[in-house]
Amino acid sequence: MLRVDSLALAYGATPVLEGASLEVPSGQFVSLVGPSGSGKSSLLRAVIGLQKPLSGAIDTDIAAGEIGMLFQDDALLPWRTAEQNVALGLRLKGVAAGTAIASARQWITRLGLYGLSERFPRELSGGQRKRVALAQVLAREPQLILMDEPFASLDAIVRARVTQDLVRLVELRGISVLLVTHDLEEALALSDVVYLLSQGPRARISGRYDVSLPRPRDVIKARTHPEFAPLLQRLWNDLAREIGGRAA
């Protein structure tokens, strides 16, 4: 369980978040959506410890080593091969080098990258690099994964495949996820709960949406579920209100 309570963040003198609160219960997929610049990514950075909050609390019963983070950029080490990048995550967790490499190879195969272990990041496509980054995080068997629009740069087909693989693994292993995304449809298709962040500065959580679509979930078919469209309409209307635009 992760609980963010009344979090306030700023960049220098510019306030970003003020009083933002949300929860990620154990084994749940939670998404955070909101206008650009509202502080979604900053909230994730604060949770992982890359940014210091001004006030508020971030409570979790999960050890720091059990929290993984997927960035918008895959941020793989360009001088390490795919398997070395995946193994790095394990080695930094204290796993012996030989075991880490063996496990990295298994994860690379599991994520559909068989035969690509020895390739450097520049020799991989965008989708393959995302899978390596995902393998790097999943190989550590985290209890919670924070994701900052990790699939935004991928084309629609690759994105659907990678997210489906992610959902399958997350459901199978009972991993909690906090995903930041601009894509409302993606947020609803993947999540159990979606939080809406208000327009910044001093953004706060302005809405919570429970998504009761069945699991295991097919991320494409989920969009045709009868509950999906009304929920999307509600979320879209609320977001449009936040940014001062007109509802669709």
Add this chain to the structure above:
Amino acid sequence: MNRKTAWLRQVVALAGLIAVWEACADAGYFDPLYMPAPSKVAAALYQLFAQGTIWPHLIATFSAALGGLAIGLIVGTALGAIAALTPVVGELLAPVMIALNAVPRVVLAPLFVIWFGIGIGSKVALSFILVAVLIFFTVFTGIREVDRRLVERVVTLGGGRRALLREVYGPSVVSWILGNLKVAVGFAFTGAVVGEFVAATKGLGYLLSFAQSSYNAALMLALVLLIMGFVLLLFALTGWLERRLLRWRG
């Protein structure tokens, strides 16, 4: 137009230039005192090796250049890394290095002769100072401009300072150093030859100085070609090293 035909064209053009030069020299268009024929330059070069007189000079220059290069790489890397990772040291060291970088460092050659004598020490010192300042800024910039996303990636995976040095800063700095290694090799030989030119009893710079004082243009051109050849050979070696160690760049 592939690389092979481009290479062939370059060889043909060079051969043509040498032929025209030789013909002009034979026809008396060039004064042999200032512009000897290529055949005279080749003969001077041959004599150097045939008589075996070149070897002590080659060894002296190479020892000074490679010694200065090695010490410059080690000290430049260490100082650059400490300055980049320790802000207080960076504040103290950066202005000194900027000042050293602002002047043509070969002007220090006479001072080094006073400090270290006319032996190899003053030549190594000049090569060292030329290389060390270059490598200092290479490493300093390499660490300061390292991709922050990679640093955050390793931090979020639980990596500390040692892991960051091993996984991010180290490889990043190596790629920057290898990118500048050819320039460093050139600087090291410049230092050694200029040092020998100022005051020495042996070395290619000393031979150049001797050729100048005896108005022996053929020997001078032969020495220039020799230095050029060896430096190009070292460039090829560093290029091979760069391709091998930076395979990830493609």
